[in-house]
Amino acid sequence: MAKIDVAIIGASGYTGLELMKILINHPHFNITYIATTEGGMKASELHPSLLGVFEQEVLKADASEVAKHAKLAFLALPHKAAMGFAKELLDLHVKVVDLSADYRLELEAYEKHYCEHEDKEHLKEAVYGLPEINRAKIKEANLIANPGCYPTASILGILPFLSYLKKDAPIFIDAKSGVSGAGKKPTPTAHFVSINENIFAYNPLKHRHEPEIAEKLRLVSGHPFEVNFVPHLLPVSRGMLVSAYLQTNEVIDAKATLQAFYKNERFVRIREVPVDIKSTAGTNFCDIFVSQKGKSIFVSSSIDNLLRGASAQAVVNANLMCGFEESAGIPIIAYVP
Ligand SMILES: NC(=O)C1=CN([C@@H]2O[C@H](COP(=O)(O)OP(=O)(O)OC[C@H]3O[C@@H](n4cnc5c(N)ncnc54)[C@H](OP(=O)(O)O)[C@@H]3O)[C@@H](O)[C@H]2O)C=CC1
Numbered sequence: 001m002a003k004i005d006v007a008i009i010g011a012s013g014y015t016g017l018e019l020m021k022i023l024i025n026h027p028h029f030n031i032t033y034i035a036t037t038e039g040g041m042k043a044s045e046l047h048p049s050l051l052g053v054f055e056q057e058v059l060k061a062d063a064s065e066v067a068k069h070a071k072l073a074f075l076a077l078p079h080k081a082a083m084g085f086a087k088e089l090l091d092l093h094v095k096v097v098d099l100s101a102d103y104r105l106e107l108e109a110y111e112k113h114y115c116e117h118e119d120k121e122h123l124k125e126a127v128y129g130l131p132e133i134n135r136a137k138i139k140e141a142n143l144i145a146n147p148g149c150y151p152t153a154s155i156l157g158i159l160p161f162l163s164y165l166k167k168d169a170p171i172f173i174d175a176k177s178g179v180s181g182a183g184k185k186p187t188p189t190a191h192f193v194s195i196n197e198n199i200f201a202y203n204p205l206k207h208r209h210e211p212e213i214a215e216k217l218r219l220v221s222g223h224p225f226e227v228n229f230v231p232h233l234l235p236v237s238r239g240m241l242v243s244a245y246l247q248t249n250e251v252i253d254a255k256a257t258l259q260a261f262y263k264n265e266r267f268v269r270i271r272e273v274p275v276d277i278k279s280t281a282g283t284n285f286c287d288i289f290v291s292q293k294g295k296s297i298f299v300s301s302s303i304d305n306l307l308r309g310a311s312a313q314a315v316v317n318a319n320l321m322c323g324f325e326e327s328a329g330i331p332i333i334a335y336v337p
């Protein structure tokens, strides 16, 4: 089978590196174009870990050049920078998997929580790339809005219980992320001295992922659940642990419900003991554990923020868009110990 040529824009960042690591060995994709804002170096100069492994030239990002070299492009750019580029690529008939938040939300919510949208036309056709809820649509899509890392872990944990939830009870989500979730640009909170042997909440009840989680739960359930979301920064490089506290209408068998819901899903694993971040680090798995006391449910999920939360999920989406096996080239062996 002929390989499909793909581009990575934003190759200098953390998710750009993870995309390269997955795509270098992918059975059906060929990296033909990689770019940063300025270009002019080799991939191994951007990321010394690629020395002797992947020496491709990094170019200055240019949409018309992408269209000459690739059928599909991964955008690993910050919000706002991504939509300008995506618009150009889509007009040139290049399929796009956008890792940023630019196409994830309905217009009104996006403009309330981010900025004015510069590509309202394509926003209408974007498909939210969480395969467990949108697999059929992803297969037909030209533009994928790859989900945020916190929303991926949160939605996957809550989804099996949505139809049993008490409609007037708020959903509480306590989330913790490794520092790579903030991207490679150093910030005061990500400084070694601030984060080492420390833990703290940030943007409690006003993080931009709260509306993303609420919107997707509403679209699946038809009910506007109140979502209360509090993220924390963990003193680790990668990994994400999300715990949700739920109330059901009736007493259900939570574990049986969870198992039945995900029985055919390759990248969701149901754990018998509370989940941990090391068992999913380096993989596309979302591990989920559930415990209950009558109608009160504790559901906890773990993902690698850079992989299931970004780059590996992006490649799963590209696999589906191109008619390949969903799991082709997707990492499944965790970085343990
Ligand atoms: N890190 C994570 O865990 C997750 C990240 N995401 C999303 O994926 C996208 C990429 O994230 P990540 O790789 O972590 O980010 P990084 O900050 O590590 O990398 C982003 C890259 O984009 C390039 N860039 C291009 N235009 C701009 C600009 N205007 N301002 C700043 N940088 C620019 C920069 O490289 P250069 O200037 O060299 O071109 C930079 O290396 C983001 O939208 C992020 O929100 C989503 C889920 C999880």
Ligand SMILES: CC(=O)N[C@@H](CCC(=O)OP(=O)(O)O)C(=O)O
Pocket: 099, 100, 101, 147, 148, 149, 150, 177, 178, 179, 180, 181, 182, 183, 231, 233
């Ligand atoms: C630890 C940390 O800072 N995490 C980021 C979210 C991760 C991410 O990149 O999500 P988006 O794709 O929506 O930007 C944050 O809280 O903003």
